[in-house]
Amino acid sequence: MLLAATLVPLQAVAFGLVALGAPLVVLTRDPLRQALVNGIYGVSLVCLFVVLQAPDPALSMLVVSSIGYPLVILAAIARVRSRDRTKGDEER
């Protein structure tokens, strides 16, 4: 295939990491852990972008996956859990 002819080994490794990371994010069931795994998956995407010589998207991906997105998920989880807790208290 043409793909193998032009793919540098480093790029192949970066693609492999991304391909491994994506199902890991989906298969993690606990939302809190999923936020963490998703952050690590984001770093693998950053590596891919850097290896493909695209520093600007790499920087965007880095800040979005490590700062912006986890906060939104964590806030939502904190909200849901505290609501569950108060509900549990009322039932008792």
Add this chain to the structure above:
Amino acid sequence: MSRRTRILVLCPALLGLGALFVWAIAGLPAFGDYRGPYGYVLNRVVVPLRHTTNVVMGTTFDVRGVDTMGEEFILLAAVVGVMLLLRDETRSRQAERHTSRLRTDAVRLVGIVMVGAGLLVGLWLMAFGYITPGGGFQGGLVVAGAILVLYLVGSHRDYRPFRDQHALDPLEALGAGGYVVIGLVALVSGTAFLTNLFGLGKTGTLLSSGSIALLNWASAIAVTCAMLLLFAEFLETYVVPLESEDSGS
């Protein structure tokens, strides 16, 4: 619907999707085979014409300046949406739980170093966005993230100015509106909207690239304030009863 029927429905759908996917992949250009002549033209033309060494910034803020304005307003609309949903009920909401203040000195020290380093890196990304990789969006997010770390390791009083909506709302408007104003200045002076008007300066220095630098700063302010507003709304609504914590200390 029983499990068996669901699988029966799923299988042909998966097969169809898989076939389409394989067909699409097979039709792609080979890896690394770039077929957009536009990119080659920009690579050759942007540096001499706009005196910016980061062609990506030259593209987003000059050649495709209107697109970036649209993106900035997408972010603005998203933040306004969050505020409309959350700001109303934040005040009346009762304190649901207290966060304990961070007591470990080592963690606080590392956190404070991270705040300083984050602010420095963020400002560097903003300021040098049109010279090296980076720009207003990335720098703004890093600065907002550093301030969020300040919230995590510092006291709530340190963080208070950064969740003050009376200060953040006008700044956000300044960033988002400033972009349009810079575009309109070009229109008033008799050229097209968002034409690069200002002196282009010496390539590779901070005083270069004309209005790209100003547009970059406008979007940097807009993104930083948008993220801070977002953080403030989320933190107030979801996580921390800030008022009670402050009055207690």
